[in-house]
Amino acid sequence: MHLPAALTSINVRDVLRYDVPASLVVFLVALPLSLGIAIASDAPVMAGLIAAVIGGIVAGALGGSILQVSGPAAGLTVVVAELVATFGWKVTCFITVGAGVLQIVFGLSRIAQAALAIAPVVVHAMLAGIGITIALQQIHVLLGSDSQSSAWENLSAIPGSLIDMDWHTVVIGGLVVVTMLAWPSLPARYRKVPGPLVAIVGATVVALAAGFDIDKITLDGNFFDALALPELPSGNWGAVALGVITVALIASVESLLSAVAVDKMHTGPRTNFNREMLGQGSANILSGMAGGLPVTGVIVRSSTNVASGARSRASAVLHGVWILVFAVLLTSLVQQIPMAALAGLLVVIGIQLVKTAHMKLALRTGDMWVYVITVLAVVFLNLLEGVGIGLAVAVAIVVVRVVRASITSAPFGTPGSRQWEIRIHGSLSFLMLPRLNKALAKVPAGAHVTMHIDADFLDNAASEMIADWQWAHEAVGGTVVIEETGHALLVDAPKAPPRRHQVATRVLGLAPWKASASSHDADESPTLRSIKSGVHEYHRLTADALLEHMEGLSDAQDPDSLFLTCSDSRVVPNVITASGPGDLFTVRNIGNLIPTAPGADISVEAALEFAVDNLGVSSIVVCGHSSCGAMTGLLAESGPGGAVGTWLEHAAPSLSAFRSGHPAGRSAADAGFSEVDQLAIVNVAVQIQTLQRHPLVGRAVADGRLRVAGLFFDIATARVIEVSSTAVTVTA
Structure with a gap:
């Protein structure tokens, strides 16, 4: 999906075209999830809808992520269930308010991103542990029994629940499980309708049509009857404070990680993490004050929002409005949903929190022990202790690796x-x-x-x-x-x-000797290491690594290209072309010239003949460079004498073309190159033209067996630029 580069205001036309349809899809996904999470948290069923409404409207309007959708999340079900069992529901709502206040402190103090310091493997394992815990709880409801108070008791009670299973609940719950698991593999036109909605509606219709006598959702009054103020705890303030910190930290981490994931799904504005904390904190304060569950950013709803084409925060807000309308006007429909159907939904949600991709990543990165220990601690101890143990193990492993x-x-x-x-x-x-x-x-x-x-x-x-x-x-x-x-x-x-x-x-072949000279060694020059020392260092550090690349090259060479470049020590062909042994058949001379005058040095001619006829290279590359001494000599009023002067006579056509306004020179001037570099670029273009007219090379080019190209190495920027026979292309 593509989004505009900036979304600074809400466009009414875009809202109607993109955000309204997306909000309806998210609403259909969020509705059954909110009900199921409330039941898994041992909270009033309507508390899930209250949290969904407030999370969508408040966090959607105030948060720092424009496409994140917030509401009750599976990641907090275990914590909330423990709080409800310990303090009761209304005190748990007070804890939710306190967590919201703490989140606002996180946002105002601008330390929100510090919550991302928790190792991702610990977060992945935490979610997996929560998923296993939810699945272990709800499998008993699906079988027609009651869930136990701990993971170990739930695990050990499975055989008994299997023996005494209620086949009606198994059929309804199993129908939801099968539908949820099969839905992603259906054609895209069917998957436009959310799988959770289809599963719950289908199971409810089957239960009603078959006349199954099974437990259904019960509501104590309508949406407004469920609104209730929190209560102050009667004591045990230390445990309450710990609950506030736990809910705030987990909700913050889950929201921020979800926002990071959502940012990777679109190209719009990035998340303002501090503002996101303010939005999440405000939503939790209001949700707790109204009798709702804790609110977090939810990746399932958010990814659905992005995939459905949402373009602004209006989609998240509208999804909350649709849930409000449903909760106020259609609560009688909710009471027709079998508990076994929501149990099946929660079993699948729990299983889906255990992601094989996360386990494979942990295995590849050496973090599997952290993952396994965190999962086991979350499942068999509790969430806070599990995360703490996981973080301690992760830190210990990092310390070991670092030291x-x-x-x-x-x-x-x-x-x-x-x-x-x-x-x-x-x-x-x-x-x-x-x-x-x-x-x-x-x-x-x-x-x-x-x-x-x-x-x-x-x-x-x-x-x-x-x-x-x-x-x-x-x-x-x-x-x-x-x-x-x-x-x-x-x-x-x-x-x-x-x-x-x-x-x-240093990297051998890249860092100059003088860059790695050991100034503390009195027996060695502080500015230059000898070739002998370099060979010794090569044998010690690089020879073994190079050996594996020499396989198949010991008897013959088969290069791809003939590379003609200047003798200048600053030009390193294999480095600037990221090539290795056997790739380049290299010819070097002063000024990267191809002599054509009668009686000229035939070494270049011999190299061309050998490369084309014997080696069968597929390309010839001429590479010039900036600050070239040969080109500087050509431009001087009195050129160099001796053998250098004689050799540079072969560059006379290049100098003439430059002074005549060669297109490559004008292109180089427009690109801001100096006069010497303009001449060097023209020289490359002229050598390309010379090659194209060469009898041997010209035939190979005409037959399609060979290509001729030009490069220019700008030493000051360490960039390589393409040069054609008429222009220079600055792409770096």
């Missing part, structure tokens, strides 16, 4: 050489001292040791252990050579508090 280092110690070289190698990679702190000591203890006295340290964090305790061991090892005749490639250095540890650095100081 752990890979430490290996092993001999190498020929047998009897007494050469040992110690490799340390990662965060080296006092927590790693036992493992470090174990690795150091393996080294025999008198061995010649090379220690490679690539650390992003290194504290004084680790530095001191290494220094003490080095002193002791060298005192008995051994040698120790320490090579450090990380930013965290041993020499710095005693000087200041440790801090985290970026791991891996």
Whole structure:
């Protein structure tokens, strides 16, 4: 779905065209869900409709997410049920008011986004635990029995409920379950009608037609009779405060995560999280004052809203209005709905909260233990303790991951050489001292040791252990050579508090030698590392990784392109083309020229012939670059002499074309390039034209076997720009 870039006001025409139809669809989805959630929460049935009305109208009008739809949510059913059992319904309403006040504090203090600091895996597991708890409760209602007070009791009572099942309730509840599960696989034209509505209406009609004597929803009066003020608790204020915090935090996290998910579904304005908290808080205050359930942003309703074409917050508000109209005028219809039908709906909702995608993600990211422990704790303890335990496990795993280092110690070289190698990679702190000591203890006295340290964090305790061991090892005749490639250095540890650095100081082939020279090493130049040192570093850090890419290339090459570029040291063909071994057949000369004069150097000619006839390349690319010394020499009043001057005579056609106003030069001037760079771009265009006229290349191009292209590497911006025979295309 596509939305306008900005939705700063509500357009009446758009409301009638898009938001009214969408609000009706959301209303049809929200109605049965609100009733079912109220029943699962052990609250008055009408409390679900009150919360749906207020959540839709108040949170929809005041919230910071224009397309989020709010109302009673399955994520709070377990908490509300516990509060109702502990304090009674009216005190629970007071707790809802308090949670709303706390949410407004979150919004006014502008810390709403802090609620997103809870690890997503804990939130996913929390919802899964709630889903399992709901399913375990409602399966007994579906079977015609009463649900128990705890998950373990519900689990252990399933065999008894199966033995004593009421077949009428099983048929009605099973019909809802089958309808809900099958509905997503039906053709799209049928799915325009919400599945929950079809399931509940269908089951109700079947129950009435068959004359089943089963329990139905009972209402104590109409919508307005259900409105009731909350009561103050008579004591136990500590537990009440804990309930307020629990409801506020869970409702806030669920609303914010839902808003984040909704933002990913449309291209309109992003959520203002602080304003969303103000809207949610206001809705909860009013819902609690009116005798309704707690309100949160609900992803099921919100995603339906987006998918149905809503364009403004009017859709969420109108869905609340339709629920109000229904609750006031059509409550007699609600009392025809069998309890088993809502139980079947809630069983499916509970199952759907356990998402295999979340489990697969946790498995891939190494968070499965967090997921499993959180789910079990939520199901068999309670929601707050479960989330707390899950967060503690998640934090512990993060700490382990952050502070752990890979430490290996092993001999190498020929047998009897007494050469040992110690490799340390990662965060080296006092927590790693036992493992470090174990690795150091393996080294025999008198061995010649090379220690490679690539650390992003290194504290004084680790530095001191290494220094003490080095002193002791060298005192008995051994040698120790320490090579450090990380930013965290041993020499710095005693000087200041440790801090985290970026791991891996350089990428070989990308970072220049001078960028990684170790200024603390007196035996090495602070500005340039020798090729020999570079080769050593390549063998140590990159050779093994490169080896896997050399498979199939040891006997022959099969490049895709001939790449003709300048000899300039700043142009790195494989880096700027993101290519690897065997991709480019590279020819380099000063000025990236293709000589055509009689008696010219035939090395380029030989390369063209070999690439086209022998290697069968599919393209030839000419690549120039900015600040080119050859082009600077061409523009100078007195050009370079000697061999360079002789060679640059091959660039005379490029200089002539530039001075004659070549289209590529004018295009480059319009793009803001300097005169030298304009000439360099014209030179690329002229070399392309030269190739297209070349007998061998021209035939291959005409036959469709070969393409000729031009590139220009702008060193100042590190961007590569396309050049044709007539123009430059600046796309980066």
